[in-house]
Amino acid sequence: MSAPAAAQSAAPATHPHKKRRLDANGRLKATATLYEASSQYRRWTFQPEKLRAIREVVNRRAVEACKKNFEAEEELRRKAPEGSTNSSIKTPETFPSAADEAQLVRHYITSLRNLLALGILTDASGGRPIPSVVETIAITYLKRFYIRTSCLEHHPRSVMPVCLFLAGKAANHVFDIDRFAGSIDKLNKEDISDIEYLVLQTLKFDLYVQRIGNALHGWYLRLQQDPDRDLGRIDAIYSKAKGFFAASQLSDLEFTETISTISLACMRLADQELVDRVIISAYPEHAGKTRTETSEKPEGQLDGDKPAGDTPDDAPPRMNGKHAEEEEGPIRSRSILLARLQHIQTVIRENTTPLDVSKIKTIDKAVRAAQDPGRNKKSLLYQKRIQEREIAIAERRAAKIAKAKHEMDPGEMLFGPLVGQEGLHKNEHHMGESGMGIPAESGGLMFGGEGLRDVGMTLDDSDSD
Numbered sequence: 001m002s003a004p005a006a007a008q009s010a011a012p013a014t015h016p017h018k019k020r021r022l023d024a025n026g027r028l029k030a031t032a033t034l035y036e037a038s039s040q041y042r043r044w045t046f047q048p049e050k051l052r053a054i055r056e057v058v059n060r061r062a063v064e065a066c067k068k069n070f071e072a073e074e075e076l077r078r079k080a081p082e083g084s085t086n087s088s089i090k091t092p093e094t095f096p097s098a099a100d101e102a103q104l105v106r107h108y109i110t111s112l113r114n115l116l117a118l119g120i121l122t123d124a125s126g127g128r129p130i131p132s133v134v135e136t137i138a139i140t141y142l143k144r145f146y147i148r149t150s151c152l153e154h155h156p157r158s159v160m161p162v163c164l165f166l167a168g169k170a171a172n173h174v175f176d177i178d179r180f181a182g183s184i185d186k187l188n189k190e191d192i193s194d195i196e197y198l199v200l201q202t203l204k205f206d207l208y209v210q211r212i213g214n215a216l217h218g219w220y221l222r223l224q225q226d227p228d229r230d231l232g233r234i235d236a237i238y239s240k241a242k243g244f245f246a247a248s249q250l251s252d253l254e255f256t257e258t259i260s261t262i263s264l265a266c267m268r269l270a271d272q273e274l275v276d277r278v279i280i281s282a283y284p285e286h287a288g289k290t291r292t293e294t295s296e297k298p299e300g301q302l303d304g305d306k307p308a309g310d311t312p313d314d315a316p317p318r319m320n321g322k323h324a325e326e327e328e329g330p331i332r333s334r335s336i337l338l339a340r341l342q343h344i345q346t347v348i349r350e351n352t353t354p355l356d357v358s359k360i361k362t363i364d365k366a367v368r369a370a371q372d373p374g375r376n377k378k379s380l381l382y383q384k385r386i387q388e389r390e391i392a393i394a395e396r397r398a399a400k401i402a403k404a405k406h407e408m409d410p411g412e413m414l415f416g417p418l419v420g421q422e423g424l425h426k427n428e429h430h431m432g433e434s435g436m437g438i439p440a441e442s443g444g445l446m447f448g449g450e451g452l453r454d455v456g457m458t459l460d461d462s463d464s465d
Contacts, residue, residue, distance in 0.1 A: 035258060039206050044144060048256050052098075054147060059098035062150030062372070066095065069374045069381055076380040089379050092370045100363045101151045106250050107360045108156035109139050112164060113246075115184070121164075124179040131173060133211065138167035139249050140209045145202050147255070151367050153375070154195065162192050162199050170207040212245055212254065215263035223267070223278060233274065240270035248344075250351040257344060261337075265344035283334040 035041050046054070070091040096104075115121065116135050122128070141163035142156070161184055168175045181189040200207075220238040223229065244266040248254070253262050268275040373379040 035210070035260075038210060039204075040208075040210050041258075043204060043206060044255060046255050048252070051147070051252060051255055055098040055102065058148060058150050059096075059101060059152075062152040063095045063370075066152050066370060066372045067091075069372055073373045073379055073381045076384060080380065089373050089376060092366070094366065095370045096151070096363060096366050100366070101146065103355065103360065104151055104363050104367060105142065105146045105156055107355055107364075108160045109142060109250060110355070112138055112142065112160050115164070120183045121175065121180065124175045124183050125168070125173060126176070128173070130168075131171060132213070133171045134164070134167045134173055136211050136213060136249070137170050137209045138164040140254065141167060141199070141203060143252075143254075144206075145199060148202055152371050154198075155367065155371065158191060158195065159199065161187055162196055165192055166196065166199065166207065170209070210259055212248065212259045212263050212266075213242075215259045216241055216245055216266060218260075219263055219267050223274065226274075226278065233271070237267060237270040237274065241266040244269045244348050244352075247351045248348050251347050253344060253347055257340070261340060262344055265341045265348065268341055269345050269348060279334060279337065283337055285334050 070089075073089055074091065113135060116130060121130060138160075142160055145159055145163065146156070161180075165175055165177070165180060177189045177192060181187045181192060216238070220234065220241075223234045223237065224231065241263075245263070248262055248266065264275065373381050374385065376382055
């Protein structure tokens, strides 16, 4: 529902997600849930349409930059002198789409899991078993990175190990970087250190991840509170739900849904009858509606779960008093919850199907061919930029030295002027005729000791007493 035109013009410009967090007086309000207060909700939760639009913009911007750099590469190749080392990089006919990039990232999530399953990184962690939380965090890092970055800028093959290395730090399971790089084929520790800070910047330094696995365990404990509980059945549900949780990580659900709802959907996929029994006992069939709750909402949208950062700027004006407090409360309608769970379950089922390997190879080949030549060490454009950077650094260094010499005042030096700059023997730095020291203004020598020039010569009888 749109706000009246007068309210729109009078309302100050406010960041969308902050609009829900402010009361009628402009003060910060308490959130409906603890999850809403987290940076994960505020920064990494989107409406599906918004997430899709962001990726398309990132892909389009990367393609335009690559096309421009390919033209510059061809220009350098034409101007290169005959007989010089020439580049074999050619402009591709087609560029991958945002959907193709998403499929490639999903493939490297599977590669990350296979890498951990092989156990080759155990030595990199000092022989300790790698906890499953490292895998979960690394997958989230990889997916977050490619929301704002294109595969044409940084290939997932180089970013995936960095995300895994950072996940070890976040989970307090630090890998030895030399052993870590040595365990992965064609990887050097410089490949990690060179882009580690870039990955951190793209992640907005949000290294803590609220994990769906924790919420899954919470629902496992909740099922045990059922009066007619069957512990064996509940254990089997929990084990099966972990498999659906792994499938959910291949999707964008963690960016569009709350972790508690995703985990409940995983449990419901494992045993719908038992989970529905809990839902019926915990949620009424029809929840009481407040004034705001009767507003137009997408089907299955809970107030407490509404993704932050995507509220339209023409949101309705704030209400005062009791209704304003009720507005922040989540809707606990059973029908709305079941509709949302059904949608999540559909997405999870779609991601249980393995990827077509031949299709992924085609996408990967297209991505590698279309990657930015400005980042390719074999391209003429990359070499030109490195030379220009080195020249710029040398020029700045020379200018800094020249400025320091120009501003240097010999009279203000801590130990006086340099020898030979001022005084009777200006510009004279020799040892004097006797070789006993540098001449001083008094006519003597600045330091004595007979035979200073003859040090090291043999003594004869005339030199002795």
